[in-house]
Amino acid sequence: xxxxxxxxxxxxxxxxxxxxxxxxxxxxxxxxxxxxxxxxxxxxxxxxxxxxxxxxxxxxxxxxxxxxxxxxxxxxxxxxxxxxxxxxxxxxxxxxxxxxxxxxxxxxxxxxxxxxxxxxxxxxxxxxxxxxxxxxxxxxxxxxxxxxxxxxxxxxxxxxxxxxxxxxxxxxxxxxxxxxxxxxxxxxxxxxxxxxxxxxxxxxxxxxxxxxxxxxxxxxxxxxxxxxxxxxxxxxxxxxxxxxxxxxxxxxxxxxxxxxxxxxxxxxxxxxxxxxxxxxxxxxxxxxxxxxxxxxxxxxxxxxxxxxxxxxxxxxxxxxxxxxxxxxxxxxxxxxxxxxxxxxxxxxxxxxxxxxxxxxxxxxxxxxxxxxxxxxxxxxxxxxxxxxxxxxxxxxxxxxxxxxxxxxxxxxxxxxxxxxxxxxxxxxxxxxxxxxxxxxxxxxxxxxxxxxxxxxxxxxxxxxxxxxxxxxxxxxxxxxxxxxxxxxxxxxxxxxxxxxxxxxxxxxxxxxxxxxxxxxxxxxxxxxx
Ligand code: NG1
Ligand code: ZN
Numbered sequence: 398x399x400x401x402x403x404x405x406x407x408x409x410x411x412x413x414x415x416x417x418x419x420x421x422x423x424x425x426x427x428x429x430x431x432x433x434x435x436x437x438x439x440x441x442x443x444x445x446x447x448x449x450x451x452x453x454x455x456x457x458x459x460x461x462x463x464x465x466x467x468x469x470x471x472x473x474x475x476x477x478x479x480x481x482x483x484x485x486x487x488x489x490x491x492x493x494x495x496x497x498x499x500x501x502x503x504x505x506x507x508x509x510x511x512x513x514x515x516x517x518x519x520x521x522x523x524x525x526x527x528x529x530x531x532x533x534x535x536x537x538x539x540x541x542x543x544x545x546x547x548x549x550x551x552x553x554x555x556x557x558x559x560x561x562x563x564x565x566x567x568x569x570x571x572x573x574x575x576x577x578x579x580x581x582x583x584x585x586x587x588x589x590x591x592x593x594x595x596x597x598x599x600x601x602x603x604x605x606x607x608x609x610x611x612x613x614x615x616x617x618x619x620x621x622x623x624x625x626x627x628x629x630x631x632x633x634x635x636x637x638x639x640x641x642x643x644x645x646x647x648x649x650x651x652x653x654x655x656x657x658x659x660x661x662x663x664x665x666x667x668x669x670x671x672x673x674x675x676x677x678x679x680x681x682x683x684x685x686x687x688x689x690x691x692x693x694x695x696x697x698x699x700x701x702x703x704x705x706x707x708x709x710x711x712x713x714x715x716x717x718x719x720x721x722x723x724x725x726x727x728x729x730x731x732x733x734x735x736x737x738x739x740x741x742x743x744x745x746x747x748x749x750x751x752x753x754x755x756x757x758x759x760x761x762x763x764x765x766x767x768x769x770x771x772x773x774x775x776x777x778x779x780x781x782x783x784x785x786x787x788x789x790x791x792x793x794x795x796x797x798x799x800x801x802x803x804x805x806x807x808x809x810x811x812x813x814x815x816x817x818x819x820x821x822x823x824x825x826x827x828x829x830x831x832x833x834x835x836x837x838x839x840x841x842x843x844x845x846x847x848x849x850x851x852x853x854x855x856x857x858x859x860x861x862x863x864x865x866x867x868x869x870x871x872x873x874x875x876x877x878x879x880x881x882x883x884x885x886x887x888x889x890x891x892x893x894x895x896x897x898x899x900x901x902x903x904x905x906x907x908x909x910x911x912x913x914x915x916x917x918x919x920x921x922x923x924x925x926x
């Protein structure tokens with residue numbers, strides 16, 4: 398068949414280094430960009446097959462998110478803007494690792510197993526971040542997609558690509574499948590939410606943004622005019638000189654618990670950092686004594702769920718709200734959500750697809766990883782109830798007002814995946830509506846001191862975990878050793894797990910005091926980072 402001949406010819410231009418083995422991990426393939434050309438080409442092929450199979454548009458995003466500029470990666474996006482289904486992750490790994498002469502057989506195997514009709518049309522959206530390698534790597538994806546209906550969006554944030562895939566496959570019901578459509582939808586919702594807030598001062602509208610020298614910086618600039626001065630952004634690390642994610646960005650700020658390089662903040666000013674592909678965000682400010690205060694994904698989830706719960710009460714809507722976290726959630730946040738807020742809290746394995754999946758089980762599922770990756774999901778029934786009430790002219794003013802706020806909140810949220818720009822607008826709107834300062838938000842609960850480190854070991858796969866990665870089952874004795882340390886301290890918790898995106902083991906610990914964390918012991922491990 399001519400199609401397969403073309404695959405053969407083109408794959409020779411994107412040869413696989415013999416013996417190289419890579420795994421489709423938590424966020425797709427991720428490694429040094431020099432090793433990825435053949436993977437990109439093959440993911441172009443696979444995305445085309447996935448599109449034929451689902452008869453829908455599929456997304457391919459070229460990014461390595463918060464990882465160093467030298468790295469790159471690729472992941473597939475399914476029709477509703479969600480991560481590709483697990484069975485296809487297995488195909489992705491098989492295709493990527495097939496030696497040159499085995500590629501066609503591996504490809505035909507997928508076609509046969511999935512009973513794909515090759516006559517079916519295909520449509521693939523490709524997006525990339527600002528890494529120097531992203532240009533040629535996304536070109537390799539397009540070579541794989543070939544002329545089967547691929548659409549190249551060029552530079553977009555990861556969540557913008559997810560959003561546009563979803564819009565395309567819902568015939569515009571979720572919005573227009575363009576970057577401008579995305580700006581219009583979000584900015585309109587933001588303006589609607591904030592327009593009736595009395596006396597918003599310029600200080601309240603001001604926000605410092607660290608763009609991590611990445612794509613988020615470019616895109617938030619493009620969006621600014623749509624916001625009509627309702628938000629005044631001062632942008633740092635905009636990519637004009639610094640290196641991507643280097644000493645800046647959400648991951649640096651969260652893990653190092655310090656301000657990024659280049660951000661000039663004065664006491665009490667609200668600041669936020671995106672990561673390299675703008676699907677994560679964390680907030681922070683400098684306290685009166687110059688102390689650094691971090692507001693991470695847990696604080697964001699708490700702020701948003703408190704706001705939503707209050708609106709549901711005001712609207713008199715009986716909808717179940719839950720917060721989904723991972724083992725990295727600060728113990729104080731879990732306690733506050735369960736004991737004070739009385740919302741359901743679920744813990745899942747690390748990785749957004751697990752949180753997303755769990756959040757789908759509720760009317761309203763708020764999910765955030767502590768690192769700032771998250772969003773809110775509304776069930777179809779919940780959205781319909783909110784809409785009905787917002788349009789009901791017989792209901793009283795308070796209920797209607799709450800329903801309208803909820804409706805605009807739904808429109809502001811990118812429900813396909815965590816989105817730094819959408820989350821930022823939501824947080825800004827919530828703070829404005831509730832008349833809260835960043836300090837008041839921070840004071841909702843106090844984080845337990847915590848540390849997160851990574852340690853290189855010979856083979857991280859020897860560590861096997863259970864209970865949403867909070868306990869190890871192998872190697873023997875490891876969990877007992879952790880338990881015996883942890884029980885010496887109050888409110889202490891610690892766990893280790895192999896990373897799904899890097900060749901390291903991550904170590905997390907929290908306790909009621911810094912001393913309880915035995916920092917010296919941890920510094921020894923940190924030296925190996
Ligand atoms: P790994 O490398 O499996 O810990 C990291 C993050 C995840 C998630 C993925 C995907 C931490 C502790 N882990 O996963 O939360 O964001 O990357 O980017 O932050
Ligand atoms: Zn990211």
